[in-house]
Amino acid sequence: MPGRIEVERGDAPLIVAFPHTGTDLVDCADAFVSPWLARRDADWYIHQLYAFARDLGVTTVRTTISRSVIDVNRDPLGVSLYPGQATTELCPTTTFDGEPLYPAKGPDADEIARRRAVYFDPYHTALSAEIERLHARYGHVVLYDAHSIRSRIQRLFDGALPQFNIGTNGGSTCAPRLTAAVSTACGPDQIVDGRFRGGWTTRHYGRPEQGVHAIQMELAMRGYMAEPDTPDESNWPTPMLDQPPIAPMLRAVLTACLDFRP
Numbered sequence: 001m002p003g004r005i006e007v008e009r010g011d012a013p014l015i016v017a018f019p020h021t022g023t024d025l026v027d028c029a030d031a032f033v034s035p036w037l038a039r040r041d042a043d044w045y046i047h048q049l050y051a052f053a054r055d056l057g058v059t060t061v062r063t064t065i066s067r068s069v070i071d072v073n074r075d076p077l078g079v080s081l082y083p084g085q086a087t088t089e090l091c092p093t094t095t096f097d098g099e100p101l102y103p104a105k106g107p108d109a110d111e112i113a114r115r116r117a118v119y120f121d122p123y124h125t126a127l128s129a130e131i132e133r134l135h136a137r138y139g140h141v142v143l144y145d146a147h148s149i150r151s152r153i154q155r156l157f158d159g160a161l162p163q164f165n166i167g168t169n170g171g172s173t174c175a176p177r178l179t180a181a182v183s184t185a186c187g188p189d190q191i192v193d194g195r196f197r198g199g200w201t202t203r204h205y206g207r208p209e210q211g212v213h214a215i216q217m218e219l220a221m222r223g224y225m226a227e228p229d230t231p232d233e234s235n236w237p238t239p240m241l242d243q244p245p246i247a248p249m250l251r252a253v254l255t256a257c258l259d260f261r262p
Helices: 026-031 035-039 051-056 109-138 176-186 200-205 247-259
Strands: 005-008 014-018 059-063 141-149 164-167 190-192 212-220
Touching: 005 109, 014 051, 014 109, 014 247, 051 247, 059 109, 109 141, 109 200, 141 200, 141 247, 164 176, 176 190, 176 212, 176 247, 200 212
Parallel strands: 014 059, 014 141, 141 212, 164 190
Antiparallel strands: 005 059, 164 212
């Protein structure tokens, strides 16, 4: 599919999106100071962690493109999702820890526009089509944006993240009952609209008054893989655990999304 998009269709009114599991640097690989650094901040293994979703009739949408090439969960106009806080751009110029991704300047406006047309737009065309398909059938649909991040990144947040970080942009992107059901399924080590309140995908598509309920889940990676104190090329990424301790909660979370009715 154009833009390297993977879509697996299900018939339930739930879509799980994977915007950051890709590691493909495509035609941009030579531009980065380090291919490893350009891949380091991927949401490692998340599409594998949620592989059970397809057995539940869930639709999944994934891009194989690395977020360092272009971040499909950022505002395409370059507007910051978290004004005043450290974050990364539409076409990131630094890692989460602040290391430069390019030897000099990052991509110019023409190159950003090219990447948007070739990689960003096809992802959202595919995602929009699945939302429209399921909404037309059921009159409502839940969009679950699946993410993960290292538990500790000093530049982005203090201390360790909770295991489950639920984002609804202050309750604006989905019905409160859906938020409550997902929160209950996560157990005590969770927060709603903490450091991560939902990215552009959640904020752009979430229209609960129109029957589109979008919610983001940012997992701390410790729940499904070992995290070294200092990730480097010799130790990162570590393999996904054979039996991730958070797996039962994730199944309960998606079940709560499937059971939700406006």
